[in-house]
Amino acid sequence: EIVLTQSPGTLSLSPGERATLSCRASQSVSTSYLAWYQQKPGQAPRLLIYGASTRATGIPDRFRGSGSGTDFTLTISRLEPEDFAVYYCQQYGNSPPWTFGQGTKVEIK
Amino acid sequence: QVQLQESGPGLVKPSQTLSLTCTVSGGSITSGGYSWSWIRQFPGKGLEWIGYIWHSGSTSYNPSLKSRVSISRDTSKNQFFLKLSSVTAADAAVYYCARSNRPASPPEGYFRHWGQGTPVTVSS
Numbered sequence: 764e765i766v767l768t769q770s771p772g773t774l775s776l777s778p779g780e781r782a783t784l785s786c787r788a789s790q791s792v793s794t795s796y797l798a799w800y801q802q803k804p805g806q807a808p809r810l811l812i813y814g815a816s817t818r819a820t821g822i823p824d825r826f827r828g829s830g831s832g833t834d835f836t837l838t839i840s841r842l843e844p845e846d847f848a849v850y851y852c853q854q855y856g857n858s859p860p861w862t863f864g865q866g867t868k869v870e871i872k
Numbered sequence: 873q874v875q876l877q878e879s880g881p882g883l884v885k886p887s888q889t890l891s892l893t894c895t896v897s898g899g900s901i902t903s904g905g906y907s908w909s910w911i912r913q914f915p916g917k918g919l920e921w922i923g924y925i926w927h928s929g930s931t932s933y934n935p936s937l938k939s940r941v942s943i944s945r946d947t948s949k950n951q952f953f954l955k956l957s958s959v960t961a962a963d964a965a966v967y968y969c970a971r972s973n974r975p976a977s978p979p980e981g982y983f984r985h986w987g988q989g990t991p992v993t994v995s996s
Contacts, residue, residue: 819973855980
């Protein structure tokens with residue numbers, strides 16, 4: 764099973780600032796099968812990025828995914844008020860189980 | 873637009889079987905190439921993929937739960953189901969059903985469409 768470790772646990776930033784979230788895998792994620800989700804309180808996760816760098820339908824271009832192998836990054840170029848939430852990475856390699864990171868909370872400073 | 877809705881008892885006694893239903897609208901669970909999964913989120917907010925049923929009816933489970941979990945479907949009602957046996961307090965979570973983003977073979981394991989989730993408590 765691939766273990767995903769996200770850092771930092773909490774990111775305190777102001778609107779307009781840049782957010783950089785990290786996701787590190789315990790072994791290489793095949794074909795960059797990595798996704799990012801955003802979750803707000805009381806809501807289901809929302810798909811942001813898949814294939815490490817492809818934005819899902821309707822996701823603003825301030826969200827950018829990058830990385831390969833074991834190191835992946837989600838960058839939010841300029842934080843909007845609605846971007847303060849918890850973000851999860853998830854790997855979905857060819858062989859289940861598919862696993863999630865423990866999350867990074869982006870909070871208002 | 874596909875929509876998913878979980879339903880089932882919110883309270884299950886220890887050692888009993890948790891049974892949940894996911895009702896799908898706006899798309900057929902037999903549509904080629906989509907996987908239909910159950911995912912749970914623990915009170916500490918960690919997420920765990922439980923398993924999926926594919927459009928063909930084949931299933932795949934998380935090895936950590938494989939001895940206790942079963943996913944099945946009723947195509948006439950466009951529903952799929954989760955059964956988790958011998959539950960303990962560690963199984964308390966919000967349970968989500970979800971669909972993969974696009975048809976693929978083998979099925980893709982990331983999720984574009986989610987239900988709103990249903991909380992399950994395990995207590996006598």
